Amino acid sequence: MATYIGLGANDPTEASELRVANALKRLPQGWVILHHVSWQSKRGGRQGDGEADFIVLHPTRGMLVIEVKGGGIDIDAGRWFTTDRFGRRHSIKNPYEQATASKHALVGWLREHELAHRVRVGHIVAFPHMDSLPLIGPAANQQISITKPQLEHIETVLTSCFDYWGLQAELTDQETAKLVSLLAPTISVTPKLSSYSSDAETQILTFTTEQVEAFSGLRASRGGLILGGAGTGKTVLAIARAEQLARDGFRTLLVCYNELLGRDLMARCGNPPNLVACTFHSLCLQEALQAKLPVPSVKSTDWWENEAPSLLIDACATTENLYDAIVVDEGQDFSPLWFSSLRCLISNHPDAPFFVFADPLQDLWKRNWLKDMEPPFVWELVRNMRNTNPIAACVAGAVNLACRSNGLPGPTPRWQVSAGVPTEGDIVLAVEHLLEEGFDPTSLVVLCASPSLVERLRERSVGPHSFGKWNSKGIAVETIGRFKGLEAQAVVLALPGVASFEGQLAAYVGMSRARSMLVAVGRSPDRSALNWPALEP
Known part of the structure; x- marks a missing residue:
């Protein structure tokens, strides 16, 4: 028995194609039949696509493209029509032109895969509902046409067609298997991990935006301690709160301890009116420089921990650089002295906004940051919004x-x-x-x-x-x-x-x-x- 491969389905659903398929399946071993092979190539200088109803392959005889046309046909001044089983007439493409287009596309495809020199290709048109075929023009003749009675002798008809086109092939078993696998590939492709990760990234950004919107209710609050574990979006919300304060007319300071985070805050905030983003120690150095206070060239750990914030307090008395609102990100990195020095930069208004965002679990520096802190309210973030x-x-x-x-x-x-x-x-x-x-x-x-x-x-x-x-x-x-x-x-x-x-x-x-x-x-x-x-x- 021939090898039959249905690309669209195991068997055709069209009655005309099913008749042809059943006939082709009776071919002896060595023949390969593929049903519904789609192609894409240039036609008339432009990209086009189409499909071959059947492709018949033999390793020594060659390859045939079979186009199937069911029902009756009419040709009016060279234009093709068909009549369906309900008696309705439809304009159709010339099936011989379709078969020729599929043949040329297939030859080009074989050339790309360096197989064109190993197998020659011809075409044939099958009319499985017609007992005979009238003269239908120079594009068609009996040698490249199949009618209903000829389906009973399919191998003889195909052999005659191979001879008509002068086809031949020199395909080894390996080359035949390669050709079939290219026409009817069996492929299992697993998306790369980065693709799965990128899909998750899009959803994470969406959730973060939703959280910022929910947090807009804090606009009525003038300060407080916002606690949250890693990934709960504290930095995103700290930036959102600082930007909101700046838009409301507050000269706002957004500050953190970590140098890399400080750079990130500055990059994400840009340079909008009323908003300054920096690290705590860069702020201390900047204010000391403006106040013309001495800063040692070599700075000890104690200087960074204690003398820098004290220098900031002294500088405030000289420069009188005041902010209307302060937002501290990663507040667990700060010490009580650092918070006190920052309060020297804020106006004396009792309702001046002062927000601290922190994760107690990330208290890596052990600076006793919660000592003496008496926030007007504590808000806790409980849902991880960063991580999948x-x-x-x-x-x-x-x-x-x-x-x-x-x-x-x-x-x-x-x-x-x-x-x-x-x-x-x-x-x-x-x-x-x-x-x-x-x-x-x-x-x-x-x-x-x-x-x-x-x-x-x-x-x-x-x-x-x-x-x-x-x-x-x-x-x-x-x-x-x-x-x-x-x-x-x-x-x-x-x-x-x-x-x-x-x-x-x-x-x-x-x-x-x-x-x-x-x-x-x-x-x-x-x-x-x-x-x-x-x-x-």
Whole structure:
């Protein structure tokens, strides 16, 4: 029996095509029949498309395109018409012209796949409802036409047609299989991980916008403490509140501790009227310079912790630079002295807005930030708006919290097992996998607890891509602490160990930086200690 492949369906639904298919199936072994083969190519200088009702292939005889026309036909001054079973007349394309177009498209396609020299192609038209065929013009003759009675002797008719066209083929079994697989491909394509991640990214942005709109109710509030875990959108909301205050006519200061976050705040805010975004220590230095106060060239840790805020207080008395409102992002990084110095910059009006956004769990610096704080109200954000649901579950599990996510699906986070403390080679391998999955290098960030690992990685590269600093060329590599408050589409997190609570907090902070794709690199025991979900392929 011949090999029959139905591309649209196992069997044709049209009665005329079904008659032809049943006849072709009776061909002996070695013949291959394909039903409903679509094509696309240029016709008359323009791109066109069409389909061949059947293609018949024989490894030594060649290939035939069969066009099928059911019902009766009428030709009026060269124009073709057909009459359906209800007696209705329809204008149709010349079937011989259709068969010729399909043949030429197929020859061009074979040439592209370097098979045209191995098999020649002809065409034939079948009229399965007609007992005989009248003279219908120079484009048609008996040798390239099939009528109803001839379907009973299909091999003889096809052999005559092959001879008429002078067809031949020299196809090996492998070439025949290749040709059939090209015409009727069997393909299973899995979308790259980056595509799945990008879909999640779009939804995350939508949820964040919804949260900003919900938060607009705080417009009536003049200050307060807004608490939220990693990923709850504190920075987005802090920016929204600062911009809202500025639009309402308040000269507003948006301030944070982290240097990288400070740059990000300035970039995201731009330079609108009434709004200044900066880091706390850059503010101290700027005010001291304007007040012409001495600043040491070499600054100790104590200077940054205590003398800088004191210098800001002294500068305020001289410059009298006042703000109408202050918004503090990542307030858990501040000390009570820093908050006091900031209040020197705000007007003496008792209702002057002073907002602090903070996550108590991200208190990495232990500056006792909550001491003496008496906010007029406390607002708690409970839903993770940054991370997809799979990442949010990892973030919550790291510190034994209940997962309250936005419910967005996304790629399953990966745990890449390292033999010991993650090395440069472990990180390079993880990054290579993400690049192979289609992630853009600028969408990736590598986070490490160890500054020395950061420096070593910045001397390495992955293919044409080098490692570098955040917002520089190449793949960003930063410490977890420096990247706190920021986020990226995909994060590779190097975990040196999470035996201590501080290690768990570092993992919590690092994981939450990934919006839609997370790869953790660490030892197997660390995975258990962080309650890493078991649902991983």
